[in-house]
Amino acid sequence: MTDQETSLDDWSPEQVEQVAAEVCPPDAITELLASGRGADRDAIGEILLKARDMDGLAPEQVACLIQVDDPDARAEIMDSARHVHETAYGRRIAISTPVCPTNRCINDCLYCPLRRSNTRLRRTSSTVSDLQREVTALLREGHRQLNLVFGDDRSGIHYVRDMMLAASGTRSGIEQVVRVDLNINAMQPAQLHELTTVAALGTYHAFQETYHPETYARLHPDGPKSNFAWRISCHDRTHQAGIHDVGLGVLLGAYDYRYDVVAILNHAQYLTARYGEPPTAITYPRLVSTSVAPASQETRWQVRDDDFVFIAAVTRLAAPRTAIVLCTPVMREVRRDLYGLGVSEVSVGSLSYPGAYTADGDPEVAGALTIARPRAMEMLVYRLCEAGFVPDLCSTQRSPRDRVVQAHGALESTTAERRAANSLLSLREYTMDYASPDTKRVADAVVQRELARLPRRVRSQTLQLMVQAEAGLRRQTL
Numbered sequence: 357m358t359d360q361e362t363s364l365d366d367w368s369p370e371q372v373e374q375v376a377a378e379v380c381p382p383d384a385i386t387e388l389l390a391s392g393r394g395a396d397r398d399a400i401g402e403i404l405l406k407a408r409d410m411d412g413l414a415p416e417q418v419a420c421l422i423q424v425d426d427p428d429a430r431a432e433i434m435d436s437a438r439h440v441h442e443t444a445y446g447r448r449i450a451i452s453t454p455v456c457p458t459n460r461c462i463n464d465c466l467y468c469p470l471r472r473s474n475t476r477l478r479r480t481s482s483t484v485s486d487l488q489r490e491v492t493a494l495l496r497e498g499h500r501q502l503n504l505v506f507g508d509d510r511s512g513i514h515y516v517r518d519m520m521l522a523a524s525g526t527r528s529g530i531e532q533v534v535r536v537d538l539n540i541n542a543m544q545p546a547q548l549h550e551l552t553t554v555a556a557l558g559t560y561h562a563f564q565e566t567y568h569p570e571t572y573a574r575l576h577p578d579g580p581k582s583n584f585a586w587r588i589s590c591h592d593r594t595h596q597a598g599i600h601d602v603g604l605g606v607l608l609g610a611y612d613y614r615y616d617v618v619a620i621l622n623h624a625q626y627l628t629a630r631y632g633e634p635p636t637a638i639t640y641p642r643l644v645s646t647s648v649a650p651a652s653q654e655t656r657w658q659v660r661d662d663d664f665v666f667i668a669a670v671t672r673l674a675a676p677r678t679a680i681v682l683c684t685p686v687m688r689e690v691r692r693d694l695y696g697l698g699v700s701e702v703s704v705g706s707l708s709y710p711g712a713y714t715a716d717g718d719p720e721v722a723g724a725l726t727i728a729r730p731r732a733m734e735m736l737v738y739r740l741c742e743a744g745f746v747p748d749l750c751s752t753q754r755s756p757r758d759r760v761v762q763a764h765g766a767l768e769s770t771t772a773e774r775r776a777a778n779s780l781l782s783l784r785e786y787t788m789d790y791a792s793p794d795t796k797r798v799a800d801a802v803v804q805r806e807l808a809r810l811p812r813r814v815r816s817q818t819l820q821l822m823v824q825a826e827a828g829l830r831r832q833t834l
């Protein structure tokens with residue numbers, strides 16, 4: 357790394373503009389889309405052959421696939437995505453839980469109910485003890501991996517760090533949250549570096565929302581987030597600060613998805629080339645309509661369910677080892693399709709609000725995006741198992757760095773076997789400690805089925821650990 361890349365000095369506006377131009381060169385995405393339009397079946401077949409090798413795709417190949425309309429060609433693309441996804445992730449779906457310590461924000465994003473102009477919202481921020489109570493309630497339902505969601509409330513980096521430490525330091529019996537992801541505004545390197553002192557820090561998510569500059573400007577009329585270049589360069593500052601687990605995101609429905617999918621995967625490739633590792637996660641939230649956020653009701657770029665599944669498929673082919681995170685509600689049948697060919701992590705519920713998981717929760721501060729509800733975790737575990745997937749709760753059992761990579765990432769050979777075994781162990785422990793008889797029944801069936809798929813040696817070690825867990829010895833791993 358160069359001195360520039362290890363420095364914690366504030367970035368100048370010129371530096372921000374320079375990096376932004378490298379991340380998303382003006383007109384480059386439009387040119388990629390123009391040259392990728394109308395690819396024939398032979399060209400698509402060649403791209404899919406390459407994708408099946410698990411090496412990902414170049415942006416020009418993404419531009420070909422994402423513009424395919426022909427139903428038969430789309431079916432072929434989705435078949436290949438199923439193959440790549442199964443190879444990389446098996447049937448495991450990681451689970452994370454959004455926690456929102458504050459609903460204060462100085463930005464005015466037109467699609468978001470928390471935007472500054474929404475004067476109908478009662479604003480509040482959790483204290484350390486408020487958050488500890490929420491985390492305790494979550495631990496008692498078996499949640500282990502949290503995603504702290506902040507807007508831009510200007511409380512400062514110390515508030516963010518205090519909330520992360522409160523989240524990761526709270527205990528309920530032997531249980532403790534061991535991984536805390538962050539979804540937060542763009543910052544300078546020195547501020548970001550403060551977060552590296554939190555041992556449980558997982559992924560730093562910052563969503564660009566749209567890579568189309570004119571649309572971005574229209575949707576972000578005011579506040580620090582209105583600076584497109586500042587936002588798009590934030591993952592570079594994050595790497596510079598020593599945080600290498602970064603997540604990208606696009607808000608589906610904000611602009612033409614074909615443009616934004618090519619752009620986000622182009623961004624992923626830029627980060628991989630520059631920092632030697634792909635982004636840990638890509639998230640595709642969709643616009644959720646609410647009367648207090650005018651842009652949320654726009655329908656011009658609305659993404660249909662079948663297109664959403666197709667987007668997940670193309671993303672899986674392009675980025676085989678990057679987690680695809682589902683964080684907005686979709687119909688159950690659509691979820692099954694998404695889990696089968698691309699999505700590898702799901703959020704329990706959707707956006708939350710301060711106090712959502714305790715009696716402190718106040719509907720007046722929820723902002724119309726509240727999905728958090730009692731027993732949401734068990735319902736999700738039940739539904740995943742019922743659909744034949746393996747809820748992956750075992751990110752509790754690794755060192756922080758290893759944990760982050762493994763929780764989000766696809767694995768190779770024996771590591772993959774260990775990962776599969778550990779996810780079954782933690783699912784078994786979950787059913788012993790938290791599940792109702794119905795959930796236990798469907799989860800036990802999944803455990804039996806998946807155990808049979810493990811190599812004999814790994815299976816017998818896993819069974820031994822399960823016997824020990826039944827006897828009270830918990831949190832062991834292979």
Ligand code: SF4
Pocket residue numbers: 461462463464465468469470471472506507508581
């Ligand atoms: S999207 Fe984020 S930054 Fe924008 S108004 Fe909502 S909370 Fe604030």
